[in-house]
Amino acid sequence: MSLTPEYIAQRYEILQDEICAGLEALDGKARFQEDKWERHGGGGGRTRVITQGNLLEKGGVNFSAVHGILAHSMTQHLQLPPNSHFFATGVSIVLHPHSPQMPIMHMNVRHFAIDGETWWFGGGIDLTPHYVRPDDARFFHQTVKNVCDQHQSDYYTRFKKWADDYFYIKHRQETRGIGGIFFDRLQGDKQALLDYTIAIGQNFVPIYAHYAQKYRDMPHTEAEKTWQLIRRGRYVEFNLVYDAGTKFGLETDGRIESILMSLPTQANWFYDFKTQPNSPEAETLSYLRKDIDWLKA
Amino acid sequence: MSLTPEYIAQRYEILQDEICAGLEALDGKARFQEDKWERHGGGGGRTRVITQGNLLEKGGVNFSAVHGILAHSMTQHLQLPPNSHFFATGVSIVLHPHSPQMPIMHMNVRHFAIDGETWWFGGGIDLTPHYVRPDDARFFHQTVKNVCDQHQSDYYTRFKKWADDYFYIKHRQETRGIGGIFFDRLQGDKQALLDYTIAIGQNFVPIYAHYAQKYRDMPHTEAEKTWQLIRRGRYVEFNLVYDAGTKFGLETDGRIESILMSLPTQANWFYDFKTQPNSPEAETLSYLRKDIDWLKA
Numbered sequence: 330m331s332l333t334p335e336y337i338a339q340r341y342e343i344l345q346d347e348i349c350a351g352l353e354a355l356d357g358k359a360r361f362q363e364d365k366w367e368r369h370g371g372g373g374g375r376t377r378v379i380t381q382g383n384l385l386e387k388g389g390v391n392f393s394a395v396h397g398i399l400a401h402s403m404t405q406h407l408q409l410p411p412n413s414h415f416f417a418t419g420v421s422i423v424l425h426p427h428s429p430q431m432p433i434m435h436m437n438v439r440h441f442a443i444d445g446e447t448w449w450f451g452g453g454i455d456l457t458p459h460y461v462r463p464d465d466a467r468f469f470h471q472t473v474k475n476v477c478d479q480h481q482s483d484y485y486t487r488f489k490k491w492a493d494d495y496f497y498i499k500h501r502q503e504t505r506g507i508g509g510i511f512f513d514r515l516q517g518d519k520q521a522l523l524d525y526t527i528a529i530g531q532n533f534v535p536i537y538a539h540y541a542q543k544y545r546d547m548p549h550t551e552a553e554k555t556w557q558l559i560r561r562g563r564y565v566e567f568n569l570v571y572d573a574g575t576k577f578g579l580e581t582d583g584r585i586e587s588i589l590m591s592l593p594t595q596a597n598w599f600y601d602f603k604t605q606p607n608s609p610e611a612e613t614l615s616y617l618r619k620d621i622d623w624l625k626a
Numbered sequence: 627m628s629l630t631p632e633y634i635a636q637r638y639e640i641l642q643d644e645i646c647a648g649l650e651a652l653d654g655k656a657r658f659q660e661d662k663w664e665r666h667g668g669g670g671g672r673t674r675v676i677t678q679g680n681l682l683e684k685g686g687v688n689f690s691a692v693h694g695i696l697a698h699s700m701t702q703h704l705q706l707p708p709n710s711h712f713f714a715t716g717v718s719i720v721l722h723p724h725s726p727q728m729p730i731m732h733m734n735v736r737h738f739a740i741d742g743e744t745w746w747f748g749g750g751i752d753l754t755p756h757y758v759r760p761d762d763a764r765f766f767h768q769t770v771k772n773v774c775d776q777h778q779s780d781y782y783t784r785f786k787k788w789a790d791d792y793f794y795i796k797h798r799q800e801t802r803g804i805g806g807i808f809f810d811r812l813q814g815d816k817q818a819l820l821d822y823t824i825a826i827g828q829n830f831v832p833i834y835a836h837y838a839q840k841y842r843d844m845p846h847t848e849a850e851k852t853w854q855l856i857r858r859g860r861y862v863e864f865n866l867v868y869d870a871g872t873k874f875g876l877e878t879d880g881r882i883e884s885i886l887m888s889l890p891t892q893a894n895w896f897y898d899f900k901t902q903p904n905s906p907e908a909e910t911l912s913y914l915r916k917d918i919d920w921l922k923a
Contacts, residue, residue, distance in 0.1 A: 364898065378897045387897070500876040500885075562889070569866035570876065579797040579867065588797075592859070592895040599891065600675045600684070601661065601883045 332519045334442045338394035338418035340523065341438065342375070344530045345392040345420050349377055351534030352390070352424070355541055356382035361390065366584050370397035372416075376587040380594070384541055386427045389590030394418040399443075400581055409443060416442045419452075420530060421574070423591040424537065429557035430544040432458035432465070433506065433564060435591070436533050437574065438526035450522045451513035453488070454529055455496050456536075457506025457564060459557045460609050461616040463626040466507045468539060470623040473509055476532050480525040488512045493619040498567050503617040505567045556610050558597035565596045629816045631739045635691035635715035637820065638735065639672070641827045642689040642717050646674055648831030649687070649721070652838055653679035658687065663881050667694035669713075673884040677891070681838055683724045686887030691715040696740075697878055706740055713739045716749075717827060718871070720888040721834065726854030727841040729755035729762070730803070730861060732888070733830045734871065735823035747819045748810035750785070751826055752793050753833075754803030754861060756854045757906050758913040760923040763804045765836060767920040770806055773829050777822040785809045790916040795864050800914040802864045853907050855894035862893045 349361045359382030367373035374393030379385050396416040404411050419439030426433070438452035456469045470489070477484035488510035496505040510529075515522055568575050568591050578588035604610040646658045656679030664670035671690030676682050693713040701708050716736030723730070735749035753766045767786070774782035785807035793802040807826075812819055865872050865888050875885035901907040 380897065389897070500879075500882055558892070565862060565893075566866060566886075569863060582797075585797050586898045589863075589895060590897055594896065595855070595892060595894045596862075597892045598886060598889040600677065600686070600887055 332523065334396075334416035334418060334440065334448070335394075337440045337523055338416075340527060341394070341418050341420050341440075341530075342392050344438075344527060345375065345377070345390055348420070348422065348530060348533055349379075349390050352379065352385070352388065352537070355534065355538050356384045358383040359385060364586075366587065368393075368395045368397070368584075369582075370395070372396045374584070374587065376584070376590065378590055382427075384426055384428075384431065384545055386425050387590075387594045388424040389422065389587075391421045391587050391590065392419075393587070402580060403577075409447075413443050414445075421591075422533060425561070425593040428544060428547070429459040429549050429553045430547045431540055432456050433561075433593075434533070434537055436530065438530055440523070440526075448519070449514045449516050450526055451515065452526050452529060453492060453495070453509065453511035454533065455492055455506060455509035455511070457560070458613070459560045460553075461507055461613040463616075463623070465540065465543075466616070466621075466623040467626050469507065469509065469536060472532060472536055473529075474624065476525075476528050477510065479528065480521065484512075484525075485510065490620075495573075496567070497619065498563060498571070500570070501563065501566070503563065503614070504619060505564065505617075507616065507621075507623060508619075555597070558595060559599065559602055561593040561596040562598045565592055568592065629820065631693075631713035631715060631737065631745070632691075634737045634820055635713075637824060638691070638715050638717045638737075638827075639689050641735075641824060642672065642674070642687055645717070645719065645827060645830055646676075646687050649676065649682070649685065649834070652831065652835050653681045655680040656682060661883075663884065665690075665692045665694070665881075666879075667692070669693045671881070671884065673881070673887065675887055679724075681723055681725075681728070681842055683722050684887075684891045685721040686719065686884075688718045688884050688887065689716075690884070699877060700874075706744075710740050711742075718888075719830060722858070722890040725841060725844070726756040726846050726850045726857075727844045728837055729753050730858075730890075731830070731834055733827065735827050737820070737823075745816070746811045746813050747823055748812065749823050749826060750789060750792070750806065750808035751830065752789055752803060752806035752808070754857070755910070756857045757850075758804055758910045760913075760920070762837065762840075763913070763918075763920040764923050766804065766806065766833060769829060769833055769836075770826075771921065773822075773825050774807065776825065777818060781809075781822075782807065787917075792870075793864070794916065795860060795868070797867070798860065798863070800860065800911070801916060802861065802914075804913065804918075804920060805916075852894070855892060856896065856899055858890040858893040859895045862889055865889065 359379045361377040361379045364376045372395035377390045379388045399413045399415045421437040423435045436454040440450050442448040474485040492508040492511035495511045656676045658674040658676045661673045669692035674687045676685045696710045696712045718734040720732045733751040739745040771782040789805040789808035792808045
């Protein structure tokens with residue numbers, strides 16, 4: 330079967346179904362609510378949001394497959410000829426758990442095709458623990474590396490560095506979390522690249538399940554909850570100030586509620602909040618930097 | 627006395643003192659905490675934050691007077707020669723009240739001088755009620771117009787329109803609140819312009835006191851509190867995505883905690899929140915648009 334953009338979209342749609350089913354089973358209480366939407370210029374999507382679960386306070390799993398004539402700002406940004414016809418499809422996930430013991434987790438895989446000729450894949454998966462624990466970070470990076478290694482031996486090293494640079498809150502000089510992988514404009518063997526992005530997606534639920542099993546019944550204090558709300562504030566800062574997908578969506582009249590489903594139900598900002606010396610919060614901050622080799626942590 | 631940048635900075639410093647004293651008296655409980663800071667390249671500021679008051683949940687009144695060689699990005703942005711020497715001073719305020727009956731209020735006045743020759747004033751004052759009530763909006767705009775009219779007959783009309791365009795959340799197609807005035811690069815009679823910006827500043831506390839007297843003892847429901855937290859989410863979206871001062875500060879290594887003191891203690895995002903038909907919340911949304919003549923509302 331020919332690997333048309335439409336076929337790739339179908340595979341991503343199935344991926345969304347699999348992930349939603351897996352997350353519902355993991356949560357054990359809440360169900361995804363679906364909003365189907367159509368794009369004015371062509372195509373549409375299925376936004377699925379889960380709220381008030383046992384485990385998840387707010388989670389969104391978006392699928393979209395949109396096409397049409399690229400806006401001028403976009404052809405400029407992508408250095409493409411004017412009036413190019415595009416087809417873009419992808420799955421995007423952000424989970425915000427109730428418990429500060431559980432991490433925020435994000436994943437995105439996408440395929441972009443221009444005029445039925447040029448095409449590429451992009452994506453990433455990264456973890457934002459409210460409390461960074463080296464063994465958890467090592468598990469995440471090792472799992473992601475295993476997926477990468479099954480596809481190309483240099484993917485993990487290249488894309489881990491890319492994630493460190495991308496998921497960076499420049500004005501705080503902090504990484505968003507412990508990173509993971511990020512890549513864009515990936516070209517080559519189309520079947521192999523599609524399989525790679527699907528494999529990333531299929532590892533999302535098992536990774537989150539690992540943390541759920543470890544932390545879902547662990548209690549937390551009010552102070553830990555407060556710290557979670559501060560870290561969520563940083564997440565909001567990253568997504569609104571830097572995130573390329575969010576910026577692109579806001580600038581191109583995307584469906585706002587689908588774009589901003591990545592924001593947590595609640596986030597807090599306390600003026601000049603300082604962590605206590607040698608506290609788990611201070612330790613977490615010390616880990617929010619680039620170029621940590623988590624496989625050896 | 628010559629109207630040097632240093633003299634203007636002194637006047638703004640006094641303005642900060644007056645406003646802080648006025649707000650402490652109005653609040654009746656909390657006091658401002660001051661952080662003095664120095665800028666690496668020259669100058670510094672006094673950030674004052676009030677939290678957990680009777681009236682105010684979080685409020686910041688910043689004064690700064692900074693100088694040095696303009697960064698390359700800034701000379702480009704302002705269309706100035708490279709290596710220009712600048713002196714910038716101003717006062718900036720954002721208040722987030724506890725009660726959803728009270729409005730969020732913002733003001734900024736600033737003076738910018740280049741190489742001791744070119745200079746201008748900028749500023750603005752605008753109101754973001756959680757619940758827009760036409761009589762409150764009329765009071766705000768009438769008071770601001772009175773200040774403007776004492777200085778130049780066309781200021782209010784010109785700067786009211788500027789505020790409508792500036793305080794606009796493009797991706798929501800909503801204004802941030804009911805606007806007010808906004809202006810930049812204002813040149814002419816330096817003394818008159820300084821007096822104008824000082825007059826704007828001196829009207830800040832009396833305006834807020836008007837609303838405090840009217841609403842400080844009015845109870846509110848849980849649903850009204852929830853609506854306040856959603857509106858604060860919009861405020862965060864505006865400040866992080868669009869606000870020029872915030873963007874400038876984040877891009878030029880400003881003091882982050884002073885820049886982001888404008889963010890509320892807590893903000894919420896609920897996926898695809900819908901107001902009830904004919905509710906006060908729906909009425910408020912209907913007022914969040916440009917070009918309303920509040921003087922006749």
